[in-house]
Amino acid sequence: MQHGEVHITSYRAHGVILVLLLFLTAITITITWVDAGSFSVGVAMLVACVKATLVLFYFMHLKFDALVFKVFAGMVFFLLAVVFVVTFFDYLFR
Amino acid sequence: MTSNNSALHPGSYLDQQGKYKGILGWLTSTDHKRIGILYLMCILVFFLVGVTLGGVMKLELLRPGEQYIDAQTYNGFFTVHGIIMIFMVVIPGLAAVFGNFFLPIMIGAKDVAFPRLNLFSWYIYIVGAAIAVLSQFGGKGAPDTGWTFYAPYSIDSNTNVTTAVLAAFVLGFSSILTGLNFIVTIHRMRAKGMTWFKMPLFPWSLYATAWIQVLATPIVGITLLMVIAERTFRIGFFDPSLGGDPILYQHLFWIYSHPAVYIMILPAMGVITEIIPTFCQRKVFGYQAIVLSSLAIAGVGYLVWGHHMFTSGMSDFSRMAFSFLTFIVAIPSAIKVFNWIATMYKGSIKINTTFLYSISFIFQFMIGGLTGLTLGALATNVHVHDTYYVVAHFHYIVFGGMGFAFFAAIHYWFPKMFGRMYNEKLGKIGWAIVFSGFTLLYFPMFILGLQGMPRRYFDYLPEYSGGHFISSIGAFVLITGIIIMVYNLFRSAKKGELAPANPWDGRTLEWTIPSPPPLENFDNEVVVTEHPYDYK
Ligand code: HEM
Ligand SMILES: [Cu+2]
Numbered sequence: 001m002q003h004g005e006v007h008i009t010s011y012r013a014h015g016v017i018l019v020l021l022l023f024l025t026a027i028t029i030t031i032t033w034v035d036a037g038s039f040s041v042g043v044a045m046l047v048a049c050v051k052a053t054l055v056l057f058y059f060m061h062l063k064f065d066a067l068v069f070k071v072f073a074g075m076v077f078f079l080l081a082v083v084f085v086v087t088f089f090d091y092l093f094r
Numbered sequence: 095m096t097s098n099n100s101a102l103h104p105g106s107y108l109d110q111q112g113k114y115k116g117i118l119g120w121l122t123s124t125d126h127k128r129i130g131i132l133y134l135m136c137i138l139v140f141f142l143v144g145v146t147l148g149g150v151m152k153l154e155l156l157r158p159g160e161q162y163i164d165a166q167t168y169n170g171f172f173t174v175h176g177i178i179m180i181f182m183v184v185i186p187g188l189a190a191v192f193g194n195f196f197l198p199i200m201i202g203a204k205d206v207a208f209p210r211l212n213l214f215s216w217y218i219y220i221v222g223a224a225i226a227v228l229s230q231f232g233g234k235g236a237p238d239t240g241w242t243f244y245a246p247y248s249i250d251s252n253t254n255v256t257t258a259v260l261a262a263f264v265l266g267f268s269s270i271l272t273g274l275n276f277i278v279t280i281h282r283m284r285a286k287g288m289t290w291f292k293m294p295l296f297p298w299s300l301y302a303t304a305w306i307q308v309l310a311t312p313i314v315g316i317t318l319l320m321v322i323a324e325r326t327f328r329i330g331f332f333d334p335s336l337g338g339d340p341i342l343y344q345h346l347f348w349i350y351s352h353p354a355v356y357i358m359i360l361p362a363m364g365v366i367t368e369i370i371p372t373f374c375q376r377k378v379f380g381y382q383a384i385v386l387s388s389l390a391i392a393g394v395g396y397l398v399w400g401h402h403m404f405t406s407g408m409s410d411f412s413r414m415a416f417s418f419l420t421f422i423v424a425i426p427s428a429i430k431v432f433n434w435i436a437t438m439y440k441g442s443i444k445i446n447t448t449f450l451y452s453i454s455f456i457f458q459f460m461i462g463g464l465t466g467l468t469l470g471a472l473a474t475n476v477h478v479h480d481t482y483y484v485v486a487h488f489h490y491i492v493f494g495g496m497g498f499a500f501f502a503a504i505h506y507w508f509p510k511m512f513g514r515m516y517n518e519k520l521g522k523i524g525w526a527i528v529f530s531g532f533t534l535l536y537f538p539m540f541i542l543g544l545q546g547m548p549r550r551y552f553d554y555l556p557e558y559s560g561g562h563f564i565s566s567i568g569a570f571v572l573i574t575g576i577i578i579m580v581y582n583l584f585r586s587a588k589k590g591e592l593a594p595a596n597p598w599d600g601r602t603l604e605w606t607i608p609s610p611p612p613l614e615n616f617d618n619e620v621v622v623t624e625h626p627y628d629y630k
């Protein structure tokens with residue numbers, strides 16, 4: 001709004017993202033069938049991160065925002081990741 | 095208070111504004127200063143309720159055996175006392191009261207970025223507080239889990255735990271919205287010429303705090319919802335008999351609640367950093383070190399939560415990591431103490447009530463901080479965990495630290511907020527009683543804890559009776575002091591001498607406008623050219 005430009009993402013682009021998201025969801029479901037121990041949690045998390053990033057960048061237009069917003073959003077997710085990793089140190093070493 | 099002050103100078107924020115008169119005018123005003131006062135009044139009321147509960151507990155603990163309240167009532171009392179003091183008093187505390195009132199003024203703005211959202215946050219706070227009060231009555235009685243709601247007991251207890259948890263959940267939203275508002279205000283509303291490193295240090299501390307509020311509070315929100323879900327649907331997140339992990343609850347709870355102690359203490363440090371230069375008439379020592387240490391505390395503070403869980407059965411590796419990180423976070427806190435002391439060095443110090451509360455803050459914060467290291471070390475933690483040592487430690491930090499900073503702040507900014515001076519003599523008498531009462535009340539708890547007195551018990555063995563007796567006397571002294579202080583403030587708001595614009599010779603922007611401030615703070619647009627602490 002500040003810079004007065006309107007970004008219109010094409011239907012095509014939205015469609016591609018949608019397909020990608022569905023594909024990633026399929027991976028999440030598949031991984032529950034493979035018994036890979038604590039590894040499967042890691043993969044599920046990774047997939048979830050990729051999905052969240054896609055939604056943020058395309059559906060929530062972060063891609064077109066100023067750098068400062070990208071940096072802040074990135075920091076938030078970095079923090080969340082660190083908190084997850086630190087918590088899992090307890091479970092992996094218990 | 096309103097009507098008496100309207101004679102002070104026309105157009106002050108205390109005069110009628112908008113279309114409603116009296117109380118309704120306050121409840122519908124989006125003026126950041128009025129919202130600050132609304133928080134102040136509510137927090138004061140809840141604080142006095144919490145103090146009363148604490149006083150009754152100390153009365154029960156005066157002598158061994160059951161005197162006035164039984165075990166279950168005592169359990170309810172410490173739980174409610176904890177919930178009120180933590181979620182309704184110290185977490186909103188300085189940020190909601192003095193942050194709302196002074197943040198816009200100190201950065202040269204007319205209001206916060208989202209004034210209506212600001213009022214809305216207050217209403218959420220009130221709804222949350224009302225639910226908390228409700229949880230005390232009816233149903234199966236007051237919650238008895240302690241303010242930490244540890245699973246699996248919080249899943250099994252048939253007292254009103256769900257209501258209490260819901261209250262904490264709602265109160266969290268108020269906190270998030272206030273934090274969000276402050277972040278945007280600081281980014282977008284600073285006056286012309288106020289670069290980041292010309293911003294006063296209280297706004298800086300609020301900035302660090304606001305990020306914690308926004309990023310950590312949702313975690314406790316989800317956790318509390320999980321407790322409610324588990325209680326209602328027996329899902330099995332936390333309860334081992336359902337296949338859950340109780341330690342997971344402790345992780346989730348402390349991921350928020352340790353940063354929450356920084357939500358409390360960072361603004362307190364910010365207030366002290368404003369007060370010390372003013373009363374020493376010296377430029378603050380190490381401005382950038384203070385800014386960076388605030389940010390470091392906010393950052394590293396996220397990663398130390400496990401020090402509450404050393405005896406819970408967490409992995410050894412995690413224990414060592416959390417212990418190490420806890421020691422690291424002590425460094426930026428100590429940097430601040432050195433900065434305050436160095437600012438005082440060779441200053442022309444004016445000792446009045448405000449300053450006395452400030453230096454008692456430093457003294458008590460140091461005792462609280464250093465005993466925190468005892469608790470952060472793995473070996474000693476095992477000995478003192480869940481004893482009165484912990485009770486003494488956190489009262490020294492939250493009450494001796496954050497509480498005393500609140501008292502310092504209310505005296506420091508009183509002339510600005512109400513346009514009148516407080517009575518200095520009565521103020522000093524009040525301080526002396528509060529300080530001695532505090533020491534008598536809490537210092538013996540360190541010794542009781544080292545001797546092995548467990549926390550959260552309504553009774554004790556005869557060998558602990560000496561310490562408990564002194565401590566209870568201290569509680570009564572402290573409460574007397576608090577009454578004197580509150581009386582002095584209320585009386586002075588009505589009858590005190592009129593305050594000049596800048597009674598303490600301060601340098602930050604709030605001292606450049608009349609006391610009390612006009613509706614939109616500044617008549618003209620503010621342009622900042624100097625550093626905030628340039629004393630000649
Ligand atoms: C006159 C003032 C106060 C008195 C007499 C008082 C007294 C007490 C007592 C007797 C306990 C219970 C100890 C136990 O049996 O384990 C307690 C617990 C507690 N107090 Fe205070 N206190 C006061 C002020 C405060 C303040 C200002 C705070 C602010 C943050 C606070 C926070 C807490 C918390 C969080 C607990 C732990 C509750 C729990 O175990 O779940 N208290 N206090
Ligand atoms: Cu902690």
